Amino acid sequence: xxxxxxxxxxxxxxLALRQGSxxxxxxxxxxxxxxxxxxxxxxxxxxxxxxxxxxxxxTALLATMLSLDRLFQADYDDxxxxxxxxxxxxxxxxxxxKVVAHWMLTGLPLIVTAPVLAALMNMPGPGYPVLxxxxxxxxxxxxxxxxxxxxxxxxxxxxxxxISLLVLPLYIPVLIFAVGGVDAAISGLTPRPHLLLLGAILxxxxxxxxxxxxxxxxxxxx
Amino acid sequence: xxxxxxxxTRFMRVANAILPWCAALTVVFLCIGLYLGLFRSPADYQxxxxxxxxxxxxxSAYMAMFVYGAMAVASxxxxxxxxxxxxxxxxxxxxxxxxxxxxxxxxxxxxxxxMWGTWWVWDARLTSVLILFFLYIGYIALVNAFDDPARGAKxxxxxxxxxxxxxxxxxxxxxxxxxxxxxxxxxxxxxPKIAASMLWPLLCMxxxxxxxxxxxxxxxxxxxxxxxxxxxxxxxxxxG
Numbered sequence: 052x053x054x055x056x057x058x059x060x061x062x063x064x065x066l067a068l069r070q071g072s073x074x075x076x077x078x079x080x081x082x083x084x085x086x087x088x089x090x091x092x093x094x095x096x097x098x099x100x101x102x103x104x105x106x107x108x109x110t111a112l113l114a115t116m117l118s119l120d121r122l123f124q125a126d127y128d129d130x131x132x133x134x135x136x137x138x139x140x141x142x143x144x145x146x147x148x149k150v151v152a153h154w155m156l157t158g159l160p161l162i163v164t165a166p167v168l169a170a171l172m173n174m175p176g177p178g179y180p181v182l183x184x185x186x187x188x189x190x191x192x193x194x195x196x197x198x199x200x201x202x203x204x205x206x207x208x209x210x211x212x213x214i215s216l217l218v219l220p221l222y223i224p225v226l227i228f229a230v231g232g233v234d235a236a237i238s239g240l241t242p243r244p245h246l247l248l249l250g251a252i253l254x255x256x257x258x259x260x261x262x263x264x265x266x267x268x269x270x271x272x273x
Numbered sequence: 274x275x276x277x278x279x280x281x282t283r284f285m286r287v288a289n290a291i292l293p294w295c296a297a298l299t300v301v302f303l304c305i306g307l308y309l310g311l312f313r314s315p316a317d318y319q320x321x322x323x324x325x326x327x328x329x330x331x332x333s334a335y336m337a338m339f340v341y342g343a344m345a346v347a348s349x350x351x352x353x354x355x356x357x358x359x360x361x362x363x364x365x366x367x368x369x370x371x372x373x374x375x376x377x378x379x380x381x382x383x384x385x386x387x388m389w390g391t392w393w394v395w396d397a398r399l400t401s402v403l404i405l406f407f408l409y410i411g412y413i414a415l416v417n418a419f420d421d422p423a424r425g426a427k428x429x430x431x432x433x434x435x436x437x438x439x440x441x442x443x444x445x446x447x448x449x450x451x452x453x454x455x456x457x458x459x460x461x462x463x464x465p466k467i468a469a470s471m472l473w474p475l476l477c478m479x480x481x482x483x484x485x486x487x488x489x490x491x492x493x494x495x496x497x498x499x500x501x502x503x504x505x506x507x508x509x510x511x512x513g
Contacts (some may be wrong), residue, residue: 203431223404263431
């Protein structure tokens with residue numbers, strides 16, 4: 052079972068790397084959108100420092116969301132989803148494998164880029180470890196919740212916009228606690244409760260999201 | 274019981290029979306509630322007359338959550354037992370719930386301006402109700418996103434269940450976080466904490482809003498069933 056899941060992850064990664072530029076596009080979007088904020092809000096260092104954590108997180112959220120439509124869409128179009136359903140492992144685990152691949156292609160690059168962008172936004176020093184920690188805890192949750200939205204919107208008209216409508220409300224708690232943790236660390240408080248809550252959300256999403264996404268995926272084939 | 278009313282015709286016979294009663298009782302309770310609330314209940318010693326906004330705000334906030342809960346239960350029934358009416362009930366309820374949520378947000382902000390000095394604060398209660406509104410919108414969008422209306426039923430049911438995690442967050446947000454929004458004062462462990470002269474009009478309004486939901490829900494359900502029949506007839510014409 053683990054072996055098949057590993058194969059699935061490797062397949063998705065290979066497909067993404069061969070077609071190239073998927074991860075690169077997410078990062079490019081992330082960087083460009085964050086760059087817009089100093090231009091829009093004005094370059095005063097104090098203002099930027101105040102909003103740095105929020106801007107980085109909101110943009111990371113949007114970047115993740117934009118990458119969701121290709122999570123299942125390509126497989127759905129070329130018929131691989133049928134084989135996924137017929138595969139000798141539960142569809143829930145296959146979805147989990149696809150989510151892992153999606154996280155490695157979007158979540159990981161976002162985590163690597165975020166501190167650099169936070170520096171561009173003049174974020175104060177104590178925020179960095181918490182920013183990285185919160186991203187490590189929360190980007191898998193984003194991929195998990197996103198998989199539900201992506202599976203639900205399969206075959207719908209205007210799927211891309213629909214996904215954002217379905218997924219963004221569910222992302223809001225993650226955003227609140229992630230930014231809350233970074234802000235707490237910057238103002239000298241402990242970020243622990245926020246990080247614990249992020250961990251709790253991840254622990255809840257890990258079994259529930261693949262289950263819901265698999266149900267939606269099965270239905271989309273009928 | 275559940276399976277007995279799985280037949281739309283039988284269900285609608287009962288529903289049509291109680292519809293006029295629901296509509297009449299809605300008007301009666303609304304009149305009593307508004308009369309008691311606007312003319313017979315005292316003004317608050319701190320808030321003055323603005324306290325009367327509560328008689329709309331609290332029942333609609335309660336209904337916003339109640340309708341979503343009803344949608345979640347109906348969606349679960351549709352997924353588990355493939356109950357043909359449960360899908361339609363959830364679908365018919367969504368716009369009503371969205372309307373109640375909007376009323377809650379608008380009346381709350383009208384009350385907040387004189388009392389808190391601001392139309393809106395980003396505290397946990399207000400934010401979670403706003404998320405509830407977005408969930409309603411997402412649900413309605415998903416139901417209508419497919420060319421074949423029957424195709425959207427199951428995804429929408431799954432979304433309704435996923436979104437149900439927000440309900441306990443709304444209910445307990447005022448206890449878990451330090452919010453500007455006041456904590457619960459009606460449904461508490463020690464019983465209602467507000468004066469009887471305010472509790473009675475409030476209860477009347479809650480009953481009136483529930484009956485309103487039932488009335489409009491039956492009307493919308495009738496529309497859903499008629500729509501499904503028309504689609505089936507059209508399909509029969511094209512194939513036959």
